[in-house]
Amino acid sequence: MTIKAHQRLLLTGAAGGLGQALRERLKANCEVLRLSDRVDFGPAAADEEIMLADLADAQAVDAMVQGVQAIVHLGGVSVEGPFGPILQANILGLYNLYEAARLHGVMRVVFASSNHVTGFYRQCDTIDASAPPRPDSLYGVSKAFGEDLSRFYFDRYGIETACVRIGSSFPEPKDRRMLATWLSFDDLHRLITACLTTPVLGHSIVFGMSDNAVTWWDNNQARHIGYVPQDSSDVFRDAVYARTSAPDLSDPVAQFQGGGFVVAGPFAF
Structure with missing residues (x-):
């Protein structure tokens, strides 16, 4: 049973794909779910609040954070560009988000980091949270910055953060790479719930993946969070193999964990 550990929980990026997947699920975690994005995504339902905000607008972010007890931060640019x-x-x-959290006494954040923080490790590597970042993109660099920033706010101000390096969260794996990186929507919710309810979170890095037989990531340093995935990409393996060809091992997309992100761009400012 999911515990309603917080009276008011903020979900940013609510109009995005994962925000939509979590909108109903996260209502089990709180009495009131405050939803935010920069674009209008319709009216609030029961037990919801909607506050539109551009993350680059410090005043709007301050108002968005005021009155909440915890934040699930999915907002921002989610692809390379x-x-x-x-x-x-x-x-x-x-x-702006962490400054608002500091000013309003919000002491727990679940930050949607990304597997692209470590995308330039090879697919034959297995890494844990102690492995140095090797971003595969400007997007990955921004998430590595986020992990460092959240660490600073923990060390200086005691704001606990789970940096969730989300793999590939879709209804099912789209390709062979996702057999290793897949995270079901239900497991994503289980992971966020664990981050919100573990007694002592500290500053933690946890890889967001389901219970996949093939994996490049080891969550041994996040056992204190209590995340136990219940889904697996394995049930999709035969179908994925049937509709995809064997990888070209000379292609960087097949060599590195970041997949297509390692060759994306360049882009104009």
Whole structure:
């Protein structure tokens, strides 16, 4: 049973794909779910609040954070692209979020980091949270910055953060790479719930993946969070193999964990 550990929980990036997947699920975690994005995504339902905010607007972010007890931060640019928008949303925007959290006494954040923080490790490597970042993109660099920023706010101000390096969260794996990186929507919710309810979170890095037989990531340093995935990409393996061809091992997309992100761009500012 999911515990309603917080009276008011903020979900940013609520209009995005994962935000939509979590909107109903996260209502089990709180009495009131505050939803935010930069674009209008319709009216609030029962037990919801909606506050639109551009993450680069410090005043709007301050108002968005006021009155909440915890934050699930999915907002920002979620793909590789020009640095300007990434800078505004993922770097300045995250600073604005943590400053607002500090000012309003919000002491727990679940930060949607990304597997692209470590995308330049090879697919034959197995890494854990102690492995140095090797971003595969400007997007990955922005998430590495976010992990460092959240560490600073923990060390200086005691704001606990789970940096969830989300793999590939879709209804099912789309290709062979996702057999290793897949995270079901239900397991994503289980992971966020564990981050919100573990007694002592500290500053933690946890890889967001389901119970996949093939994996490049080891969550041995996140056992204190208590995340136990219940889904697996294995049930999709035969179908994925049937519709995809064997990888070209000379292709960087097949060599590195970041997949297509390692060759994306360049982009204009």
